[in-house]
Amino acid sequence: MNIIETKLKGCIILEPKIYKDNRGLFFEVFKKRELEDYLQCEIDFVQENTSISKKGVLRGLHFQTGEAAQAKLVSVQKGEVVDVIVDVRPDSETFGEHIKVILSDKNHKSVFIPKGMAHGFVSMTDDVVFNYLCDNYYNPKTESGILYNDPDLAIDWGYPSAELIVSDKDLVLPSFKELIK
Template sequence: MEVIETKLKGAFAIQPKLFHDNRGYFFEWFNAKKFEGETGIHFQPVQFNSSKSTKGVLRGLHYQEDPACQTKLVAVTQGIIQDVIVDLRPDSPSYGMYHSEIISEEKKNQLFVPKGFAHGFLVLSETAEIFYAIDDFYSPGHENGVMYNDPSLNIDWQMEPDQIILSDKDKVYEKMTNRTFQFKYNG
């Protein structure tokens, strides 16, 4: 697998190596030993989630606060999404910056999202199924988010605003301005 650090410290784009033959293909979704060898990061998932959404659905930008922060490995099993992460760690050199990555069933690529990041995605295909491996359990009392269209982030979403479908919860998140985040930067 090829592991490339994004411009956001500690976040990685991952491209598994596919082995094709006349029967189809094979690949490793994730290899913790190889990943740790390349990044120095130990990632041990304890929860696996999946969601399915239709074109235009934007889920995010979500995160969990301390002490229930989560590291995620995001993949797409069907369709295409624009996956976006935002560094919320105040001590990080990439604080307040975002990274956008197109993740697809065809490419089998993934995004590794460390603790202290907000995460969201926009479905670009007719439908998409997203798979998440997570290193801590979901905690409703620690769930929070940042408004997807926060002008201070200036995220270049790959769809016109009138085509984006949000949940009621995602419509009311606050902007980053004048907010305090308690995440630690582990660089």
């Protein structure tokens, strides 16, 4: 497995070695020991979530706060997304910065997202199957988020704005500035 660092400390891309033959293909999504050795911390995933989205669906930008903060390992089982991670850790050198990663059933990449990062994605194809492994249980009392089209973050989602499908809940998330007040 190839581990690729990003500009957001602790947020890494996992690029698997893919083994193909006449039967199909095989790859390891992650190895706990290898991930822990690289990150120098223990990872214990306790919850797995799957979302299925139509083309143009934007989910995010979400995160959990306090004791319920979650590290995540995300991947796409079917389709393609533009995955976006925003650093919301106040003491981080990259606070307020973001990265984008293409995740798909063709490249089989995963992204490890440490606690203290907001996450979202837009489906570039129909019937995207998106998986999340989380190291903490979801707690609705500590959920938070940032408005996906916040002008200060200036995220280019790579999809026509007028065609995005965004939940009512995500449309009223606070701006980045409102969040950090």
